[in-house]
Amino acid sequence: MDIQQLKYFVEVAKQKNFTKASQILLVSQPSISKMIKSLEDELMITLLDRSERKIKLTDAGVIVYEQALKILQSVEDVYASVNELVQVKKGTVKLGLMPTTGVLLFPNVLAGFKREYPQIDIQMVEYNAKQLKLKVEQGDIDLGITVLPVNSQLFETIPLLSEELVVLVDSEHWLIERETVGLSDLKNESFILLTEDYALHDVVKQACMQSGFEPTVAYKSSLWDLIGEMVATKLGISLIPRSMVSRFNNQNVHAISISYPFIEWELVLIYKKNKYLPFATREFIEYIQLNKL
Known part of the structure; x- marks a missing residue:
């Protein structure tokens, strides 16, 4: 077993495809296949399930993959340590x-x-x-x-950095004259949230649940500017970090502090x-x- 075998195996496992791995490694596909086959022969077990279009790790493959990552990281650390003395x-x-x-x-x-x-x-x-x-x-x-x-x-x-989350509303919203609002007072509102890929999505939903309600989600977006525009056009409200308020150069939105609970964006x-x-x-x-x- 050598480092090159493990390197090729890890890349194929990551990409789930020999062709993609060969493009990243700049090595021919047959060379990679041969190297991994020799690793399997040495270990006397199948590491990759090649029966489907997308390659999958076998149970043994998962174990070897996890150990290979640690070994490759250790090798990288050796090179980095030596390079540090020179650079x-x-x-x-x-x-x-x-x-x-x-x-x-x-x-x-x-x-x-x-x-x-x-x-x-x-x-x-x-x-x-x-x-x-x-x-x-x-x-x-x-x-x-x-x-x-x-x-x-x-x-x-x-x-x-730590800052509060605030409520973003349109210029004609019933909250516009308020300086603060309790989160539970928003239980009947429609919310515009970031998608599930963003941590803020979970923070907002969890805060609402702890305040006794599950938010009604009207829209989800991965774009801050679009969220601001949707709020401005009265499609719903949103909870955002205070530092983001200045990003919305739209006079049709307004930020209101949440009196309880205080929700931090850290x-x-x-x-x-x-x-x-x-x-x-x-x-x-x-x-x-x-x-x-």
Whole structure:
């Protein structure tokens, strides 16, 4: 058994397809097939179910896949540790952001870090909160800026920002003259929520349930601007972080504080526990701790 066998096997398992794996690895499909077959022969067991169009892991394949991920991560950590000695104050930070947090971070924190560490590259990619946690867990990115809750057994967390959720209503809504409202007073309203892919969807639904009602969901969207427009056209109300109110340059919407319960939107920096962090990533963590949002 060698590293190359495990690397090919893991990529095929991830892609569930030999062709896609060969394109990513830049290796011919027959070479990958041969390598995985030799691994199966060595272990004397079938790892991949090739009977369907999409390749599936066998029970044994699941076990080997989980162990292979750990082995490959350990090998990557060895290379990273050695590279750190050579590339002092150089490197790359792979950072995942939610679409809303880029505005909060840039230009202050990110620009300041870049001035202090001009030779460190920051690769930023956008995901919704749930995807972002998965990407950090799988090791595709080093760090993620997301919202609570997160799995404390999987991730280390650094608090960045905490703010309240507010009710967004149209300019002729019955709440327009109110400064605050209790969440339970909204039980007969139609809600416009982010889709289930977003953590805020679960936060809002859970808060409503704890206030004694299940929200009537009129629409779901993954686009903040569309949510604002739907509220403005009287299709329903929405619960959003206060910092997002300024995003809606539409005078037909208005934000109202929730008197009870106080619902927090907590932004945190996460990274995987027990994972080697390269120099550049550790420096970014230290910098962001000293320069909170």
